[in-house]
Amino acid sequence: MVPTPYLALIVSVIAMLAITFLITLRRFDD
């Protein structure tokens, strides 16, 4: 069983990356 803090870490890392990429790709003003 993967410990809960490690699972939470994986989920939060994916979420942070996803948000960053969404913002990056949606910036059409450059």
Add this chain to the structure above:
Amino acid sequence: MINQVLLVAYVLAIIVLSLRLRQGTLSGFVISDRNIMYPAVIGIAFTAAYFSAASFLGGGGYGLVCGFPWTIWAVFLHVFFACMAWLIAPRIWSMAKEYDARTVPQLLERRYKSPGGKVVLAVIMLIMYAIYLVAIYKGCAELFQGLLGVTYVQGLIIAVSIVAVYYVIGGLPAILWISFIQGILMLVGAVLLYGSLLQRGGGMQIWEHIPAAVTSMSGYMMPWEKSLGMAFSISLGLVALPDLLIMIFSARDRRVVRFAGIYGPISIAVYAFCIFSIGVLAYGAFTAEELAPFEKSPDSFIPFVATTLLPPGFDALILLAAISAAMSTISAIVLVTTTSLTSDILRFFRPAISDDRVLLLTRGLGVVLIGVSALLANDMPQGIVPLVSVSMGVIACCVFVPLIFGLYWNGGTGQGFVASLLASFISVVLWHFYSGSVIHPVFIGLICGTVAYVGVSLFTAAPGKEAKGTGHK
């Protein structure tokens, strides 16, 4: 034999690249004439320059002592600050372009119209980077010892020669491209180490063998607050270290910076996740007796994992990855430290000096700096040891406050800028030496720097209107 062949191929590749990327102008040498058009190169070189051998060896083994809080906080904060850094990077690029800044002190000087602030920051960078450089050289020489079986001094000479060659010939373009290749090597090394530990521990079964004390969030042999403070102070550098910011300056346009913002955070996430998990996973892959010697010297744990778990040849790859981690950081630091001396401090006292002369001095003094720090690494003065751990935190604190406020707040003044530099620097050093508290000095430096910046800026702003200078779009 295979180690020597690998090293020769590595050095040859570095020399050929440096020669091909040679630049004849100061702007070319220092910021590659803002002509780098590949987002992957900037993104991954940024990651390689950020992570040094200390992260590869120390960060990997540190989980052995600290347990889960180190792994969780170090990975989380690295990814958080990496995402933040790359989201604000396009603004930083635009500001550098608008002010035609080639160095970070110059950027802040023009933002705040404060030549004095530029010199104060350049002096802080010069002292703190030089101290840090000595520590990385020490690690790098030890790695060469392991890779080639040479003595410490011979290892040091090899490390010095390789970095000096590509620094002098190529400048930032060579540093960027070589760091890009070194970054890929580091990522491969990190994934290999992580995979080999998982395989040895039986895949997901590995978690069954790890003691509950190691995966407790209250800390294993170290209180969790200490792990959190250390992870924060190290990872803050991602947003504010001048040796990383110059890589953003070198992009051809804002789009390149934007898309580098995909490669940067991904490479940092993969590397941090693999490397910072190793210390904890080790408890599921090795017995307590096997791990006992490394609790005292976590730095030698990664070489042990590489030689024990990986097939012959691959262990050399791991050492090469660690050497790459050290060299990519050293080369970028030598460049920003030397330019802070020539472009910032010298130009302040002798404004009429020509670009050609500054370029010549930047090349020459870079080699002197490489040589002097190597000499100090050979016989490290005891006085600087306690400063090594906070040296990067001091620089990050000093740059972070004026940079972020300068990007997003119109009210900052030149006096506020100088006050924040002095407040951050003095408070971190004093707290580090005299407090003995579990709270990391960088937190104190950030608070003091921000209070001084905002307070003095409000006090010195022209009455009836906000201070000049614009937030950047």
